[in-house]
Amino acid sequence: MDSTSQRERQKERRRARIYTVAIELFKSGGFQATTATDIAKASNVSRGTFFNYYPYKEAVLLDYGAEIMERLRDHAEARLAQNAPSLTVLQEVWDQLAQETAQERDLIPPLAYELLNPDPERARTAYQALPLSKVIELILRPMQQGGQLRADLSLQRMCNLIADTYLMVALRWSAYGAEPTVQSLQDDMRRTLSFLLEGVLRR
Template sequence: MDNSSLRERQKERRRARIYSVAIDLFKHGGFQATTATDIAKASNVSRGTFFNYYPYKEAVLLDYGSEVMDRLRDQAETRLAQGIAPLAVLYEVWDALAEENARERDLFPPLAYEVMNPNPERARTAYQALPLSKVIELILRPMHQSGQMRTDLSLQRISNLIADTYLMVALRWSAYGTERPLQEEMRLALSLLLEGAVRRDLVRQ
């Protein structure tokens, strides 16, 4: 193994250690209370080294969110390949994401806020790291191709709207809570999106 390959592997291991330590600190001490200095100290690296790997604290959460999205995509692809109906797969993935969010309730708000960061570069980075709309698009594509979905909106736009709804409902639940568990709240929101809120004969065309 040449020196450059060795250095890359060392960097990967260091990043993995920083990530693991940071997530553990976030879960046990709270995201807001945990500083970059805390993470660096617990990871046995300098504060400057931490920022070499993660330019801001929230960037650690983007790695976490990206891992979650990868798991959801794998789940969706597997279930579709098994012949499960797309809408059933969508509800399964929706439930899995809600379960993850409910379990890691303190991590979700700062992660979601990154998607809406006023800094456009950070917001773009977060959006790319958390491609929920792409997972939804993957699931619904068979229905779109078979003509089972409305044609006045693109599949991409429909998927974006569903993903945005998840983000806002889950954020509100994380911040304020409701009488319902998050999974029930999210299923209600998804059903509303898929079925519509008003009787079709009353909707103006």
């Protein structure tokens, strides 16, 4: 067996263990209350080893968010391959996103704040790990090609605006929502999406 390949697999297993343990601790004890030392101890690694895999605690959440984005993209690609209408697919993804957000309300604010991090490198890393605008672009591209979207804004710009608006809605709901239920978030997101689509559809 190649020693390099074996070391790489060991690293992958260690990273997966650290990730799994960290998410469990975040969910059971709260993100803010969980420290890197807590994660390292529960993962049976040193604190330094934790930071070798995740340079800061929030980086663990980026892996968590990336998994959500992958599920959304997979759903969108499958539905578009079935020739489902783009707006239907977007609504399905939007509802799925609301469910994912509502299920882990305590993890959404720190995850979302990474996208707004004043450190440009961390904000860039978060944006690359959470490509919601790219998923929306995948869904709306057939409509653009069919001339159904306004032509004075680029598809990328429109999708960025929709993704950014989700971020604000999710942050407001998770941090300040008077009715922190899946339905309240879903209703709010549906109204917001309807409003946004009024601005991007060709008249």
